Amino acid sequence: MQRTRPHDKRVLVIGLGRFGSSLGLELVKHGWEVLGMDSSPRLVQYYSEALTHTVVADATDDEALRQVGADEFKRAVVGIGTHLEESILATSLLVDMGVPDIWAKATSRRHGRILQQIGTHHVVLPEHDMGERVAHLVSGRMLDYIELEEDFALGKTRAPRELLGRKLGETGVRSKRGITVVCIKRHGEAFTYATAETIPQKGDIIVVAGKTNDVERFAEIS
Template sequence: MPKQNRTFAVIGLGAFGSAVASELARFGNTVMGIDQDESRVAKLAEALTSTIILDATDEQALREAGVDRYDVALVAIGHDIESSILATMNVRVLGVDQLWVKAINKTHHRILSKLGADRIILPEQEMGKHVAQRLNNPVVQDYVNLGNGFSVVTMAVPERLKGRTLASLEIGSRHDVRMLGLMRGTEFLPCTTPELELAAQDKLLVLGRRPELRAFGDAL
């Protein structure tokens, strides 16, 4: 199980960094927000555990702020590639266990890989794929790409299927996907009973390869 209440240092409090930092804090984690912009820091002063105004390209400043004592650091600096690279190098030197970095483009991504970032995020590309998946099939609420062609998707049960049983979906016979369970409000229901009747607003959790998932979604 993942360690609870981990500590995070988020460097760069633009739209992306501030959203990540706020959510991490909402989950109950210890979060320090760092930015050069005083107004950005001030906006998150009450939401985060701590905030500090400093230049992340200054290794000594990061060390004095105690960034090396955090479990995870996220470098989320916006369009200043040079500052992002220098901040990434500094955090790597400090020896933070996990280093995540926001990349602006593929060239930036390659440079960050060479610097030893543990995870590199291209937010616009990832969100674009996410939106395309939902536009392609309106019943898809969310999805997680597991690699090797497999994904887990959340599919909304259409109104017309209300009262139908799980068995009627022909999962495993007509459709080569696997049902992991369904969410009914905030309750998780395992799909171990074929006679379980579907309700409006149910969300199916389905595992499979992209073509099979698409076919199953179209059938819904």
């Protein structure tokens, strides 16, 4: 039986390469208790003071995982990316142990599909996702872009001319453009929620939500 705490803020991070270490350090910064695990004594030593706990262990060994208490964690992240077989085996062992929330890094869509098939709850493709995001920023007027699902995204852009000086509820932007203006930011002010009464002004930054293609097309409007 898994021994967990209420509002458990512990996480097991397997693999202390660039992805795993960055993730672990950020979680510690936000008050999480992180057990960093790697087969490399050098990496474990390097992060021993920055992470809550570190241990040298083979994540493809069921007994080694149980000795570090992997089966007692509610959350685990497999950050192994360069060795496909190790990534899949380590993830599979966590699934067999019943860890309820498993995140795993994939280096390709094929790798990601395999991880999903063996029971991974969340697959992350950092290189692919970042490349896609930067492509949207480089190729258009978008100031930031996040794809929430395969065909739904958030985009940050400057309010186009067709919205300026008019209440959003009167512009018909949702029916005409297929997007919803979620929030707005004026120069020198913080972001605030947008409503039907909001009137965008020149220079305002807005965040819109909608189907990926609609968000992309809207960001191209001058």
